[in-house]
Amino acid sequence: MNPREIVKIQNMSKQFPMAGAFFTALADIDLSFRAGEFTGIVGPSGSGKTTLLNIIGSLDVPSRGSAIVLEHSISDLSHKRAAQLRNRHLGFIFQTYNLFPVYTVYENVEFPLLLLKMPAAARKQAVQEAIAWVGLSDKTDSKPPQLSGGECQRVAIARAMVKRPELVLADEPTANLDAKNSHNILQTMEALNREIGTTFIFATHDDKVINYLRRKITLNDGRVVKDEIASGTAGKKAKS
DSSP states (O other), X not given: OOOOEEEEEEEEEEEEEETTEEEEEEEEEEEEEETTOEEEEEOSTTSSHHHHHHHHTTSSXXXXXXXXXXXXXXXXXXXXXXXXXXXXXXXEEETTOXXXXXXXXXXXXXXXXXXXXXXXHHHHHHHHXXXXXXXXGGGTTOOGGGSOHHHHHHHHHHHHHTTOOSEEEEESTTTTSOHHHHHHHHHHHHHHHHHHOOEEEEEEOOXXXXXXXXXXXXXXXXXXXXXXXXXXXXXHHHHO
Protein backbone atom coordinates (compact mmCIF):
# COMPACT_ATOMS: atom_id res chain seq x y z
CA MET A 1 0.00 0.00 0.00
CA ASN A 2 1.44 3.37 -1.01
CA PRO A 3 1.83 6.01 1.72
CA ARG A 4 -0.70 8.80 1.47
CA GLU A 5 0.01 11.93 -0.54
CA ILE A 6 0.59 14.87 1.79
CA VAL A 7 1.72 17.55 -0.71
CA LYS A 8 0.38 18.01 -4.24
CA ILE A 9 1.54 20.89 -6.43
CA GLN A 10 -0.02 21.44 -9.84
CA ASN A 11 0.93 23.90 -12.59
CA MET A 12 2.30 26.27 -9.95
CA SER A 13 4.24 29.44 -10.65
CA LYS A 14 5.51 32.21 -8.40
CA GLN A 15 6.40 35.71 -9.53
CA PHE A 16 7.77 38.69 -7.60
CA PRO A 17 7.54 42.34 -8.71
CA MET A 18 10.94 43.74 -9.63
CA ALA A 19 11.88 47.08 -11.19
CA GLY A 20 8.49 47.62 -12.78
CA ALA A 21 8.29 44.06 -14.15
CA PHE A 22 8.08 40.56 -12.65
CA PHE A 23 10.73 38.04 -11.74
CA THR A 24 9.63 34.41 -12.16
CA ALA A 25 11.02 32.41 -9.24
CA LEU A 26 9.06 29.22 -10.03
CA ALA A 27 7.48 28.17 -13.32
CA ASP A 28 4.98 25.38 -14.06
CA ILE A 29 5.83 23.18 -11.09
CA ASP A 30 4.14 19.77 -10.83
CA LEU A 31 5.21 17.72 -7.81
CA SER A 32 3.80 15.47 -5.12
CA PHE A 33 5.24 14.13 -1.87
CA ARG A 34 4.11 11.13 0.14
CA ALA A 35 4.23 10.50 3.88
CA GLY A 36 7.59 9.25 5.13
CA GLU A 37 9.76 10.67 2.35
CA PHE A 38 13.32 11.94 2.96
CA THR A 39 13.56 14.23 -0.04
CA GLY A 40 15.69 17.14 -1.16
CA ILE A 41 15.00 20.04 -3.49
CA VAL A 42 18.45 20.76 -4.90
CA GLY A 43 20.00 23.24 -7.28
CA PRO A 44 22.22 26.32 -7.34
CA SER A 45 21.50 29.51 -5.42
CA GLY A 46 18.62 31.37 -7.04
CA SER A 47 17.05 28.25 -8.54
CA GLY A 48 13.84 28.62 -6.50
CA LYS A 49 14.46 26.08 -3.71
CA THR A 50 13.60 28.34 -0.77
CA THR A 51 10.62 29.85 -2.58
CA LEU A 52 9.18 26.37 -3.14
CA LEU A 53 9.81 25.40 0.48
CA ASN A 54 8.16 28.60 1.70
CA ILE A 55 5.01 27.86 -0.31
CA ILE A 56 4.83 24.28 0.97
CA GLY A 57 5.23 25.71 4.48
CA SER A 58 2.39 28.23 3.96
CA LEU A 59 4.81 31.14 4.42
CA ASP A 60 3.99 32.30 0.88
CA VAL A 61 1.33 31.61 -1.75
CA PRO A 62 1.50 30.71 -5.45
CA SER A 63 0.94 33.34 -8.13
CA ARG A 64 -0.74 30.70 -10.29
CA GLY A 65 -1.67 27.05 -9.94
CA SER A 66 -2.22 25.18 -6.69
CA ALA A 67 -0.35 23.80 -3.71
CA ILE A 68 -2.28 21.40 -1.48
CA VAL A 69 -0.54 20.59 1.81
CA LEU A 70 -2.12 18.11 4.25
CA GLU A 71 -5.41 18.62 2.39
CA HIS A 72 -5.24 22.43 2.74
CA SER A 73 -5.09 24.70 -0.30
CA ILE A 74 -2.32 27.16 0.52
CA SER A 75 -3.83 29.90 -1.66
CA ASP A 76 -7.16 29.70 0.18
CA LEU A 77 -5.82 29.89 3.74
CA SER A 78 -6.30 33.03 5.79
CA HIS A 79 -3.28 34.22 7.79
CA LYS A 80 -4.84 32.68 10.90
CA ARG A 81 -5.50 29.31 9.27
CA ALA A 82 -2.01 29.25 7.74
CA ALA A 83 -0.54 29.88 11.20
CA GLN A 84 -2.65 27.05 12.61
CA LEU A 85 -1.42 24.68 9.91
CA ARG A 86 2.19 25.57 10.71
CA ASN A 87 1.74 25.40 14.47
CA ARG A 88 -0.05 22.05 14.51
CA HIS A 89 1.36 20.06 11.61
CA LEU A 90 4.64 21.52 10.28
CA GLY A 91 8.15 21.82 11.66
CA PHE A 92 10.82 24.19 10.34
CA ILE A 93 14.61 23.94 10.54
CA PHE A 94 16.63 26.91 9.25
CA GLN A 95 20.34 27.38 8.71
CA THR A 96 20.40 30.24 11.25
CA TYR A 97 18.78 28.21 14.08
CA ASN A 98 16.39 31.07 15.08
CA LEU A 99 16.63 30.20 18.77
CA PHE A 100 15.73 32.62 21.57
CA PRO A 101 19.14 33.50 23.06
CA VAL A 102 17.78 34.31 26.54
CA TYR A 103 15.78 31.06 26.78
CA THR A 104 17.22 27.75 27.94
CA VAL A 105 17.31 24.70 25.68
CA TYR A 106 14.20 23.44 27.49
CA GLU A 107 12.34 26.73 27.01
CA ASN A 108 13.27 26.96 23.32
CA VAL A 109 11.98 23.45 22.66
CA GLU A 110 8.87 24.03 24.78
CA PHE A 111 7.83 27.18 22.92
CA PRO A 112 5.79 25.54 20.09
CA LEU A 113 3.80 23.57 22.66
CA LEU A 114 2.91 26.74 24.55
CA LEU A 115 1.37 28.05 21.33
CA LEU A 116 -0.68 24.83 21.15
CA LYS A 117 -1.77 25.26 24.81
CA MET A 118 -0.71 21.70 25.63
CA PRO A 119 -1.24 20.70 29.30
CA ALA A 120 1.84 21.10 31.49
CA ALA A 121 2.45 17.40 32.24
CA ALA A 122 2.16 16.34 28.59
CA ARG A 123 4.30 19.32 27.57
CA LYS A 124 7.09 18.37 29.98
CA GLN A 125 7.16 14.78 28.73
CA ALA A 126 7.21 15.85 25.07
CA VAL A 127 10.02 18.38 25.65
CA GLN A 128 12.19 15.93 27.57
CA GLU A 129 11.66 13.28 24.90
CA ALA A 130 12.56 15.67 22.05
CA ILE A 131 15.72 16.84 23.82
CA ALA A 132 16.71 13.22 24.42
CA TRP A 133 16.14 12.45 20.70
CA VAL A 134 18.90 14.89 19.78
CA GLY A 135 21.24 13.85 22.61
CA LEU A 136 21.15 17.07 24.64
CA SER A 137 19.57 15.94 27.92
CA ASP A 138 22.68 17.21 29.74
CA LYS A 139 22.22 20.70 28.22
CA THR A 140 18.59 21.28 29.21
CA ASP A 141 19.35 24.37 31.31
CA SER A 142 21.97 25.84 28.96
CA LYS A 143 21.27 28.85 26.74
CA PRO A 144 22.21 29.13 23.04
CA PRO A 145 25.28 31.37 23.62
CA GLN A 146 26.71 28.55 25.76
CA LEU A 147 26.30 25.95 22.98
CA SER A 148 28.28 25.07 19.87
CA GLY A 149 26.82 25.55 16.39
CA GLY A 150 26.09 21.85 16.11
CA GLU A 151 24.33 21.83 19.47
CA CYS A 152 22.23 24.86 18.51
CA GLN A 153 21.11 23.10 15.34
CA ARG A 154 20.19 20.02 17.38
CA VAL A 155 18.06 22.25 19.62
CA ALA A 156 16.40 23.59 16.46
CA ILE A 157 15.64 20.01 15.39
CA ALA A 158 14.19 19.19 18.81
CA ARG A 159 12.01 22.31 18.63
CA ALA A 160 10.79 21.32 15.16
CA MET A 161 10.08 17.74 16.26
CA VAL A 162 8.59 18.30 19.73
CA LYS A 163 4.98 18.35 18.48
CA ARG A 164 5.66 15.33 16.24
CA PRO A 165 4.76 17.17 13.02
CA GLU A 166 3.72 15.29 9.95
CA LEU A 167 6.11 17.31 7.79
CA VAL A 168 9.45 18.99 8.52
CA LEU A 169 10.88 21.56 6.09
CA ALA A 170 14.63 22.11 6.39
CA ASP A 171 16.24 25.03 4.53
CA GLU A 172 20.02 24.53 4.20
CA PRO A 173 20.18 23.04 7.73
CA THR A 174 23.92 22.28 7.57
CA ALA A 175 25.13 25.47 5.91
CA ASN A 176 26.87 26.77 9.04
CA LEU A 177 28.23 23.43 10.29
CA ASP A 178 31.45 21.52 9.76
CA ALA A 179 31.41 18.04 8.22
CA LYS A 180 31.28 16.12 11.53
CA ASN A 181 28.39 18.15 12.92
CA SER A 182 26.60 18.03 9.57
CA HIS A 183 26.66 14.23 9.55
CA ASN A 184 25.51 14.08 13.18
CA ILE A 185 22.56 16.36 12.38
CA LEU A 186 21.61 14.40 9.26
CA GLN A 187 21.83 11.08 11.07
CA THR A 188 19.54 12.46 13.78
CA MET A 189 16.96 13.58 11.22
CA GLU A 190 17.21 10.30 9.33
CA ALA A 191 16.63 8.36 12.57
CA LEU A 192 13.53 10.44 13.35
CA ASN A 193 12.24 9.85 9.83
CA ARG A 194 12.78 6.13 10.21
CA GLU A 195 11.54 5.72 13.79
CA ILE A 196 8.46 7.96 13.92
CA GLY A 197 7.72 8.39 10.22
CA THR A 198 8.09 12.16 9.93
CA THR A 199 8.39 13.40 6.33
CA PHE A 200 11.44 15.58 5.64
CA ILE A 201 11.83 17.93 2.67
CA PHE A 202 15.16 19.76 2.38
CA ALA A 203 16.18 22.74 0.31
CA THR A 204 19.92 22.44 -0.21
CA HIS A 205 22.91 22.53 -2.50
CA ASP A 206 25.16 20.87 0.12
CA ASP A 207 26.60 17.55 -1.05
CA LYS A 208 26.64 16.31 2.55
CA VAL A 209 22.84 16.57 2.66
CA ILE A 210 22.38 15.28 -0.88
CA ASN A 211 24.23 12.08 -0.01
CA TYR A 212 21.55 11.22 2.58
CA LEU A 213 18.52 11.78 0.34
CA ARG A 214 16.26 9.01 -0.92
CA ARG A 215 14.72 11.28 -3.56
CA LYS A 216 16.31 14.25 -5.29
CA ILE A 217 14.37 16.97 -7.14
CA THR A 218 16.59 19.33 -9.13
CA LEU A 219 15.51 22.90 -9.86
CA ASN A 220 17.13 25.22 -12.36
CA ASP A 221 15.83 28.72 -13.11
CA GLY A 222 12.61 27.93 -11.25
CA ARG A 223 11.78 24.73 -13.15
CA VAL A 224 11.98 21.08 -12.21
CA VAL A 225 14.61 19.61 -14.51
CA LYS A 226 14.99 16.22 -12.81
CA ASP A 227 13.10 14.12 -10.26
CA GLU A 228 14.93 10.93 -9.35
CA ILE A 229 15.31 8.22 -6.74
CA ALA A 230 18.51 8.75 -4.75
CA SER A 231 20.61 6.14 -2.99
CA GLY A 232 20.96 7.78 0.43
CA THR A 233 24.36 6.11 0.65
CA ALA A 234 25.70 8.27 3.50
CA GLY A 235 22.88 7.17 5.78
CA LYS A 236 23.39 3.52 4.87
CA LYS A 237 27.11 3.77 5.56
CA ALA A 238 26.45 5.41 8.93
CA LYS A 239 24.20 2.52 9.98
CA SER A 240 26.57 -0.24 8.74
